Amino acid sequence: MGDVAMTVPVLSVLAQTYPNVKITVLSRPFFKPFFEEIPNLDFLEADVYGEHRGFGLVKLANEAKDLGIDAVADLHNVIRSKIITKYLKFKGIKTATIDKGRAEKKALIAAKGENISQLKSTHQRYADVFEKLGFTIDLKQFTPPPQKRLGPKLNGLIGVEPKKIIGIAPFAAHQSKMYPLSLMAEVIRKLDESDKYRIFLFGGGKKEIELLKKLENPFANVTNVAGKLTFEEELALISNLDLMLSMDSGNGHLAAMYGVPVVTLWGVTHPFAGFVPFNQPEKNQLMADREKYPLIPTSIYGNKFPTGYEEVMKTISPAIVLKKINQVLM
Known part of the structure; x- marks a missing residue:
């Protein structure tokens, strides 16, 4: 995708x-x-x-x-x-x-x-x-398309309060490219506590949907849309985001094709391989600590890594992610 x-x-x-x-x-x-x-x-x-x-x-x-x-x-x-x-x-x-x-x-x-x-x-x-x-x-001549119109269903999810809209896609094809859900929950908790954002969780597949439900439940400003929208509705919602937080995975590219700012979290892969979402600046690429894990990138797609590199994503703290989100949305 x-x-x-x-x-x-x-x-x-x-x-x-x-x-x-x-x-x-x-x-x-x-x-x-x-x-x-x-x-x-x-x-x-x-x-x-x-x-x-x-x-x-x-x-x-x-x-x-x-x-x-x-x-x-x-x-x-x-x-x-x-x-x-x-x-x-x-x-x-x-x-x-x-x-x-x-x-x-x-x-x-x-x-x-x-x-x-x-x-x-x-x-x-x-x-x-x-x-x-x-x-x-x-x-460089790319002009983003206009935001897609939102129907009553999506407008109902977003609500009428003037809040910035953040999409979060916490999954990737390989575990080595995925931010630990416990740390992502901390990011979401802080965003929710600020009461400045509407947060939508994206994913697919039975297992991911169940995990997103658990991630959604404690928070007032968070909605899991996985399994609830048609693909066309998901694209319409993505086109109206103010920011997408994504792994090195497809959802970041979906947001970028609409000109939405994307903050990408990188594990054992690396932006140098050429898969940064379109028109997204280097400052929006948050990478694992290469001093602790100097062999990164260990593979192009995240499917190969040496022993001890399973949890490189833990070196990207929730505080770093939150700081970057707030910088982009200022």
Whole structure:
């Protein structure tokens, strides 16, 4: 989800820079709402577990070809997208594929924390694909879309009091990228006590929903929205946030595509790998203590780390998180 969300600002700038170019996004139906605000953009649904499974990818490629496309931008560079791209290239259509910088990222991890430097952002890697096709874009020209309209249900959740709205997404794909819930509860307690904020908790899946319910219960200004909203409603709520507090995970990218300030907590991964949410400053990246844990980053996605690095997130104190939130919302 995060990878798809990161394409949104790039495609928005592409549409703005080249208003006569028609864009068709090929992806899973679930992601279609991401692209509703981009003009002159159509969506081609990929049923990768049904109709377009296996040799069905050729059918999908032909569906794309029948739309009259002139070029293919492969922003994913995985087996499925490679098959479609190569097939369409064979049919005479111009193609370009993202360079994910795998060798550079491997070197970043192999450095074991010594003399590491910033790699190209994923957003710029996407932009480079379009440049290969002859469409140069400047990501600094991005204009966030307007906030989505809130229906009665969401307005009821937010209430009428003039409070700043904070989203908190405390989960990540790997435990090593997740802030301990006991510390997150302390952050939430302090925010709740101030009575200045409405706080919404985001997550998904049965286990996460149950944990968020427990996190929500003691606090008057906190609402768990996991499992209670449609995906479109979640996006509308996110677009109206004043700040998102997220792990190195998809929700930060969802907020960033609407221009919402994002404070990201980093565990064994690192902003230098290129996955910082779009247009978010370095000062909003809160990292684990690299003096205590000098091997960070230990992996690109957080799935690998040495013994003793399981709880690196504990070195980011609730006080540091609260200070940053208050600075951003001043």
